[in-house]
Amino acid sequence: MSGTVTDVRDVLGIDPGALEPRQPPLKKQRTVEKRPDGITRELYALLGENAPPVAVVEHRFKDKPKFLGSVAPWREQTFKNPARKDGLELKHWVRQSSLQETSGGGIDGDQEGGGQQTLPLDYQFAKFNISVNLLEYSDAEYDAVLKDDDWSRQETDYLFRLIKEYDLRWVVIADRFEFEGKDRTMEDLKARYYSVCRNVMEMRTPVTMMSAEEGALYSAMHYNKEQEVERKRIVQMQLYRTPAEVEHEQHLIAELRRIHDSHQQLLEEREELFNRLDYPQSTGSIAAYQGSQGLATLAQNILNTDRNKKRKSIVAPPGQPAEKEEPPAKATPAAAAAAAAASPAVSRQGSIAEPARAHGHQRNESTASASAPTPLKDKNKSNIKQLSKAEEAQYNLSHHEKLQPGVFFRTMKMNLPKANSFINKSPAIMAELNIPQILSMPTSKTCAKYEVLAKEIAALMDIRKQLEKVEQETRIFKTQEAMGGDRSKRSASVLSDVSRSSKRPKKEK
Amino acid sequence: MASTPQMSGVLPPTTKPAELEYGGDEVSALVLDPGTGTTRCGFAGEDTPKTCVPTSYGIVPDPEEQKYFGKLKIGENPINSVVEGMEIRNPMSEGIVENWEVATEIWRHCIEYRLSSRLEEHPLLVTEPIWNPLKKREKTTEIVFEDFNAPAYFLVKSAVCESFANSKPSALVVDMGHAYTSVTPVIDGIPLRKGSDRTTLAGQHLTNQLRHQFSEMGIRMAPWLTLKSKTTYTDLAAAPPLRTKDFGFQPHQSFLDLQQDRFIHEFKECVSETWPEAKTFPADINNLPDNFRGIADKAFEFPDGYQRRFGIDRFLAPESLFNPSVSPKAITGDLPKGIAEMIKDSIDHLDADIRANMLNNIVVVGGTSLLYRINERLNHELMTMYPGPRVKIHSPGQIPERKYSAWLGGSILASCGAFHQLWISKQEYDEVGANIIERRAK
Numbered sequence: 001m002s003g004t005v006t007d008v009r010d011v012l013g014i015d016p017g018a019l020e021p022r023q024p025p026l027k028k029q030r031t032v033e034k035r036p037d038g039i040t041r042e043l044y045a046l047l048g049e050n051a052p053p054v055a056v057v058e059h060r061f062k063d064k065p066k067f068l069g070s071v072a073p074w075r076e077q078t079f080k081n082p083a084r085k086d087g088l089e090l091k092h093w094v095r096q097s098s099l100q101e102t103s104g105g106g107i108d109g110d111q112e113g114g115g116q117q118t119l120p121l122d123y124q125f126a127k128f129n130i131s132v133n134l135l136e137y138s139d140a141e142y143d144a145v146l147k148d149d150d151w152s153r154q155e156t157d158y159l160f161r162l163i164k165e166y167d168l169r170w171v172v173i174a175d176r177f178e179f180e181g182k183d184r185t186m187e188d189l190k191a192r193y194y195s196v197c198r199n200v201m202e203m204r205t206p207v208t209m210m211s212a213e214e215g216a217l218y219s220a221m222h223y224n225k226e227q228e229v230e231r232k233r234i235v236q237m238q239l240y241r242t243p244a245e246v247e248h249e250q251h252l253i254a255e256l257r258r259i260h261d262s263h264q265q266l267l268e269e270r271e272e273l274f275n276r277l278d279y280p281q282s283t284g285s286i287a288a289y290q291g292s293q294g295l296a297t298l299a300q301n302i303l304n305t306d307r308n309k310k311r312k313s314i315v316a317p318p319g320q321p322a323e324k325e326e327p328p329a330k331a332t333p334a335a336a337a338a339a340a341a342a343s344p345a346v347s348r349q350g351s352i353a354e355p356a357r358a359h360g361h362q363r364n365e366s367t368a369s370a371s372a373p374t375p376l377k378d379k380n381k382s383n384i385k386q387l388s389k390a391e392e393a394q395y396n397l398s399h400h401e402k403l404q405p406g407v408f409f410r411t412m413k414m415n416l417p418k419a420n421s422f423i424n425k426s427p428a429i430m431a432e433l434n435i436p437q438i439l440s441m442p443t444s445k446t447c448a449k450y451e452v453l454a455k456e457i458a459a460l461m462d463i464r465k466q467l468e469k470v471e472q473e474t475r476i477f478k479t480q481e482a483m484g485g486d487r488s489k490r491s492a493s494v495l496s497d498v499s500r501s502s503k504r505p506k507k508e509k
Numbered sequence: 510m511a512s513t514p515q516m517s518g519v520l521p522p523t524t525k526p527a528e529l530e531y532g533g534d535e536v537s538a539l540v541l542d543p544g545t546g547t548t549r550c551g552f553a554g555e556d557t558p559k560t561c562v563p564t565s566y567g568i569v570p571d572p573e574e575q576k577y578f579g580k581l582k583i584g585e586n587p588i589n590s591v592v593e594g595m596e597i598r599n600p601m602s603e604g605i606v607e608n609w610e611v612a613t614e615i616w617r618h619c620i621e622y623r624l625s626s627r628l629e630e631h632p633l634l635v636t637e638p639i640w641n642p643l644k645k646r647e648k649t650t651e652i653v654f655e656d657f658n659a660p661a662y663f664l665v666k667s668a669v670c671e672s673f674a675n676s677k678p679s680a681l682v683v684d685m686g687h688a689y690t691s692v693t694p695v696i697d698g699i700p701l702r703k704g705s706d707r708t709t710l711a712g713q714h715l716t717n718q719l720r721h722q723f724s725e726m727g728i729r730m731a732p733w734l735t736l737k738s739k740t741t742y743t744d745l746a747a748a749p750p751l752r753t754k755d756f757g758f759q760p761h762q763s764f765l766d767l768q769q770d771r772f773i774h775e776f777k778e779c780v781s782e783t784w785p786e787a788k789t790f791p792a793d794i795n796n797l798p799d800n801f802r803g804i805a806d807k808a809f810e811f812p813d814g815y816q817r818r819f820g821i822d823r824f825l826a827p828e829s830l831f832n833p834s835v836s837p838k839a840i841t842g843d844l845p846k847g848i849a850e851m852i853k854d855s856i857d858h859l860d861a862d863i864r865a866n867m868l869n870n871i872v873v874v875g876g877t878s879l880l881y882r883i884n885e886r887l888n889h890e891l892m893t894m895y896p897g898p899r900v901k902i903h904s905p906g907q908i909p910e911r912k913y914s915a916w917l918g919g920s921i922l923a924s925c926g927a928f929h930q931l932w933i934s935k936q937e938y939d940e941v942g943a944n945i946i947e948r949r950a951k
Contacts, residue, residue, distance in 0.1 A: 090632065090660075091537065124926065126930070128926075169696060176702070245897075
């Protein structure tokens with residue numbers, strides 16, 4: 001670096017000695033003052049050359065608080081309450097400013113005479129003096145419709161007085177009702193009051209002529225004493241439950257909540273079950289399936305459609321007798337129809353296969369696996385020696401559309417059910433069947449067989465679970481039916497539903 | 510009416526609260542709450558009574574002594590000073606005024622002497638127990654208007670005040686006072702007659718029970734005032750001789766009883782405790798079962814220096830409030846109902862529809878309700894009686910609020926704007942007579 005600097009100096013013609021005096025002044029400045037002990041470096045750095053801060057101290061008192069407006073004195077003032085009839089004058093303290101606002105000039109009068117008020121303020125709390133609007137009846141009305149053997153005129157009047165006094169607070173009215181030693185319950189009083197009201201209303205305006213409001217009131221006045229007495233009896237019963245009853249009730253409530261919560265889940269599960277059991281209805285004759293071979297074909301078809309439903313792969317499983325090898329004559333139309341009806345997915349794929357058929361390839365398989373490998377097969381057909389099925393099996397030759405790169409065990413690629421129940425229980429079942437957990441000879445054939453077996457085991461386990469559930473439900477409903485006769489009607493429909501669903505898996509088996 | 514409505518927070522001192530918001534309108538009324546133990550008096554709108562004087566008074570026969578405070582000695586200091594021949598009496602009987610002459614003097618003492626207020630200037634609100642008969646109510650009215658010359662007056666049931674003080678228009682009020690424990694259902698501020706009940710199982714009962722219990726134990730119950738000095742000791746058998754003051758005369762027995770009550774009162778406050786569950790209380794406290802759960806002892810020193818640790822025996826007197834049959838001093842005559850049973854009976858008298866509401870709003874107030882853990886016990890008993898509905902006991906946490914609940918409710922009521930239409934005015938009294946009380950304040 002220094003070399004270049006001197007070069008530049010040389011070029012510019014600067015005397016190298018001229019730079020010398022520059023350095024010392026810098027160093028000098030730094031060492032001018034030595035930091036005294038006891039002051040930290042940071043604090044000392046702050047002092048430095050800076051001018052000391054100037055604190056602006058003003059010698060004066062704190063500001064007065066700023067009040068809004070001027071001080072308004074409070075004044076003791078008499079007031080009258082319009083809710084009172086005796087004109088009692090009480091005194092309260094009112095702020096002068098609010099006096100001015102409301103009464104305007106009231107202050108002057110107050111200041112002069114003290115007692116005289118220019119304007120009586122409308123007392124704000126008088127508006128709380130309200131009472132219930134009660135129906136009143138005249139003598140004529142009483143004689144016409146209100147006569148009652150049990151109730152005298154005096155007692156009815158007394159009742160109405162009480163009702164007015166206690167503003168329809170029935171608990172208090174019943175508490176205070178004392179008339180010639182008569183023992184009246186609250187229901188008696190209510191019944192009498194409402195019947196009087198209804199009768200008077202009806203007499204004044206016939207029911208048909210009543211306005212909507214009046215009609216509503218009239219019907220609201222309907223009082224069913226027996227029902228009310230019964231209701232109170234039940235309320236009372238509810239109040240005096242024993243601890244055991246309360247505990248039982250709480251238990252039932254918890255149970256009910258649990259049932260409610262699991263109900264939705266149950267419905268979903270049942271729906272799934274029905275879907276699972278929804279096997280294709282045969283439309284044609286079943287004669288074709290009566291032989292063992294026919295049955296095997298059907299099973300194969302169903303299995304294939306089932307597999308296609310689950311796995312989107314269009315590769316035919318290795319080792320499986322590919323459908324394309326089957327002579328077309330073997331697949332009966334009924335079987336084809338059954339296979340087609342089994343799954344909508346299949347029929348959709350069938351339609352995809354349609355153009356391929358148009359190309360002139362002889363295939364009547366409705367499965368999708370047939371349509372895709374076409375180009376490869378064509379190529380093979382033309383160039384390579386065609387091996388027979390037996391030969392292929394002998395050489396353990398299989399066709400793949402796409403090979404996975406890398407090396408792997410075939411057992412790793414097995415498509416086994418993922419359900420937890422299967423994973424947990426399959427070892428035991430496999431042991432029962434004398435099949436090792438790890439295949440000793442995992443050829444494509446054995447692997448495929450193993451897959452099929454595993455799937456069947458899983459399906460059977462699933463069915464058994466569902467069956468148990470349905471049986472449990474049936475048991476519950478039967479118990480309910482046995483317990484409550486009135487409930488049987490309601491549960492009948494459910495029962496039939498359940499019995500239907502419980503029969504199906506047996507058929508399947 | 511006044512200004513802009515205020516937002517929440519503390520109002521500046523210059524701003525008046527919006528009246529309709531708190532509904533208050535002070536008319537400088539006085540509230541008087543006379544009880545058997547104490548008479549509470551103060552200004553409406555405040556949260557505690559300004560003065561609380563003992564209702565017991567001293568009566569002095571000696572003309573020389575009468576020079577100082579007159580014949581009647583009213584107030585904390587006069588009744589607790591040793592005066593020859595002074596007899597302590599109480600103007601109340603069964604929670605209501607019996608001796609009108611003295612009661613009037615006590616009320617006057619409270620208002621004129623203690624509050625320095627002029628009776629004829631302030632509306633007066635007086636509380637009364639629910640069982641106050643018509644005659645007594647009329648007499649009160651007469652005194653207030655004739656003797657006190659009050660501008661307006663109202664008589665309100667203390668149970669109503671107590672429910673208001675706990676901000677409840679409807680409640681089952683349990684008032685555990687000095688002479689009586691009362692249960693009153695209040696609906697919308699109206700007390701119900703059926704379902705109201707009272708019992709003497711209250712503060713005075715406790716004091717008497719404890720006094721009996723102590724004398725059974727052989728404790729010398731010399732009050733503080735009569736002792737010159739004390740020597741502490743723990744063995745009753747080896748008690749040092751009492752060093753009593755020589756007054757030159759024998760104080761009246763009623764005076765000595767009053768002095769005894771003072772340390773018994775302290776015992777109630779410090780040592781007495783309520784057993785939390787009825788069924789686990791030992792049947793015989795002298796023979797505790799082996800598996801009995803131990804309880805911590807509490808020590809108490811009597812005025813003469815005797816120190817004693819109290820174990821299960823400190824639960825005995827409070828237990829008698831709930832189960833009178835275990836009273837240390839056997840109750841003569843019919844056994845009264847325990848407090849919890851009384852509450853149950855009261856509730857069973859009510860309409861079925863409001864019972865659940867009442868159970869949910871049980872207000873427990875009064876000085877005796879400050880007995881340690883009494884609410885726990887009450888709650889437990891009620892829960893056992895009514896396992897179904899919700900039982901909730903409301904009791905103010907502040908001690909003054911509990912002791913002066915009736916006064917506080919009266920203070921709230923008398924400073925309430927909507928209440929001012931209810932006052933009975935002098936004019937109304939002049940027109941109708943003392944019977945106006947029956948018409949206006951039911």
